[in-house]
Amino acid sequence: KIIELVCMYVCMQSFANTGALVTCVKNFPESRGVVLGLLKGFVGLSGAIFTQLYYAIYGGEDSKSLVLLIAWLPAVVSILFVHTIRIIPYPRGRHAAETTSPFYCFLYISIALATYLMVVIVVENQVAFSHAEYSVGAAVLVVLLFLPLAVVVKQEVRSSKQEDGVDRSSSSNPPNGPPLTSIAIVEKTSAEEEEEPRKRSCVTNMFSPPARGDDYSILQALVSVDMIVLFVATICGVGGTLTAIDNMGQIGQSLGYPTRSINTFVSLVSIWNYAGRVAAGFASEFLLAKYKFPRPLVLTFVLLLACVGHLLIAFGVPQSLYAASIIIGFCFGAQWPLLFAIISEVFGLKYYSTLYNFGSVASPIGSYILNVRITGHLYDREAAKESDGLAGVVGKDTTCMGVHCFKLSFIIISAVTVVGALVSLILVWRTRKFYKRDIYAKFRDSPPTVDIVENNSNSNGVVGESVNGVEEKCVAENNGVNGVRLIRE
Known part of the structure; x- marks a missing residue:
């Protein structure tokens, strides 16, 4: 029963995460890397945030209270802010550039929050805090968490x-005349006109995907070579880094690190996880916008960097676990915004919520293969060898001690991660032309419109009269046949 309830809770939390993240990406498609980096960055900090709130509210003495906090706090936050999660009209042209400045304010606030949490974690591991001191620290934390609301309110007021100034300075209707109507001329090719009457089956459409960047159907995306390549690379990369994070405490113990040091770098993994998510989101967006640097190639570099952390663990370089925890935490976080941004760019946003969660499935698959089947099995085998050697020694447990405990496991993980990097290069090659062009142009460009004066006396269509010295005529029967669509302003 308990396991079933936990699974149901995880499912509900994933639904809330999907609703917020997918909505924000659709609202800001030209800044999706930045949006994903920020949102996933706050997710990376969530563990440390919950810990501080738990200490402040319940004192950190009762484990049941932690379960209670996890039960009521996310529900309250969701109820309070659920009405803010909605699709809003995307600002084009001049206003689109203005939407990026608040993101940098959010970035600075998140950096301040991450820095504060890092300092608090280090101090708590060195000094014993009272309940009152935990409460003061949590109060500062809550202020930093709600500070982005001030940025949002300021931006909305501006x-x-x-908009009020624009409305007062210009008007779309001529004085003492009928209202204007905009007509967007939508040209259709003969191939499109012939295709429309024919209804093709789902199986036929599944193997006839559109061009990259257009809206794929779910089946078209799932059987795409691009998705398969990206999925395999993510399994290799995320699976390896997640294995290292899950076993970080046991790795430190086997390498002989003191308990306080182990607690410190295990706690700080979440901070570096945040740093990787934010850095990957902002850096990949900057490189893509300025240099047309493909996002899949950034993913390749992240995977190669992760190999450095895995090898440091495998060979047990003295005092290197601090650096390894930083590298692995950073790389684990960096892979997520890159993965989700690539999916949204290559396969479109129409079914992004489903494809986003499909990409997330790579994490449990990679963790099961590399963590459970490989690392867990090899560690148990090494521990069993030590147990056989200590047979008859009273008071000895079966914990494995030494570099050899995780050496073979992380050599294998390093090799798998290199394979993932090589696989990601296939996606880099396949999408090289796609990323060389302006992939966000369709979000900035709108169909050409012609302002005409509606003649209400003509029931069969709309006849344009002279507007701004230009006479336009068109017939729009049934609101859009023959490639003409009326857009009433």
Whole structure:
């Protein structure tokens, strides 16, 4: 029963995460890397945030209270802010550039939050805090968490003033005349006109995907070579880094690190996880916008960097576990915004919520293969060897001690991660032309419109009269046949 309830809870939390993240990506498609980096960055900090709130509210003495906190706090936050999660009209042209400045304010606030948490974690491992001191620390934490609301309110007030100014300075209707109607001319090719009457089966469509960047169907994306390549690379990369994070405490113990040091770098993994998510989101977006640097190639570099951390663990370089924890935490976090941004760019946003969660499945698959089947099995085998050698010694447990405990496991993980990097290069090659062009142009460009004066006396269509010295005529029967669509303003 308990396991079933936990699984149900995890499912509900994933649903809330999907709703917030997918909505934000659709609202800001030209800044999706930045949006993903920020949102996934806060997710990376969530563990440390919950810990501080738990200490402040319940004192950190009762484990049942932690379960209670996890039960009621996310529910309260979701109820309070659920109405803010909605699709809003995307600002084009001049206003699109203005939407990026608040993201940098969010970045600075998140950096301050991460720095504060890092300092608090280090101090708590050195000094015993009272309940009152935990409460004061949590109060500062809550202020930093709600500080982005001030940025949002300020931006909304500024946008409202700008829109009011535009509305007062210009009007779309001529004085003493009928209202204007915009017509967007949508040209259709003969191939598209012939295709429309024919209804093709799902199986036929599944193997006839559109061009990269257009909206794939779910089946078209799942059987795409691009998705398969990306999925395999993610299994190799995320699976390896997640294995290292899950076993970080046991790795430190086997290498002879003191308990306090183990607690410190295990706690700080979440901070570096945040740093990787934010850095990958902002850096990949900057490189893509300025240099047309493909996002899959950034993923390749992240996977190769992760190999360095795995090899440091495998060979037990003295005092290197601190550096290894930083590298692995950073690389684990960096892979997520890159994965989700690539999926949204290559396969479109129409079914992004489903494809986003499909990409997330790579994490449990990689963790099961590399963590359970390989690392767990090899560690138990090494521990069993030590247990046989200590047979008859009273008070000895079966914990494995020494570099050899995880050496073979992380050599294998390093090799698998290199394979993942090589596989990701296939995606780099396949999408090289796609990323060389302006992949966000369709979010900035709108169909050409012609302002005409509606003649209400003509029931069969709309006849354009002279507007701005230009006479336009068109017939729009049934609101859009023959490639003409009316857009009433």
